[in-house]
Amino acid sequence: MTYAFFIWLMALKFSHFTTVILFALCASVVFAITLREEPREQIKYGAFCFASFLGATIVAGWVMYWINPR
């Protein structure tokens, strides 16, 4: 079981966008908990951070495409 888990773990090859989603998810959870106090505020701030991560990534992707569209 442990061996199978490590084999699975060592074979992780996500797409760029999936990687961004995973990064944004983890970072947003920590930002929300550490930077806001009330649960409702934390959920709102976490959602804002997550959307900002994804939005910034998509915008940056398009900017890079326009700079060098190959």
Add this chain to the structure above:
Amino acid sequence: MSTRNDSTALAAAAASATRRANLIAILSWLAPGAGYFWLKKWTRGALIATAVIGMFLLGLGMQGQIYQFSQLGDLLSILGWIGDVCGGGMYFVTQLLGAGAGNAYTVWGNYGTTFLISAGLLNLLAATDVRDIALGRKK
């Protein structure tokens, strides 16, 4: 006389509270989420532990590199090492197991290195938050 005794007692209590908060922060640094559990913030602790440890494991899974102290050279590697050490217990366990050699020749390897450093920095952020909660500066 009484006022002087009171202020001495208050200063001692403040020093004791600060010492306790520092210890909880160190515990939180060594084991992500543990500081929140100590303060009985169960949901926050579980979420922080899942996010930070999950991010670290994803980094290892993507063949990210853990910077070694003996390999430090340029500024970027020093900063990367500092980020990795912020991972606390995760960093030391990985070093003991000999994992985290990394693969810099793949895109995933570079992403993994970023995940490992980010997990450490998020862990540090959580540890400082735990200290603030223990000191009563935050709910």
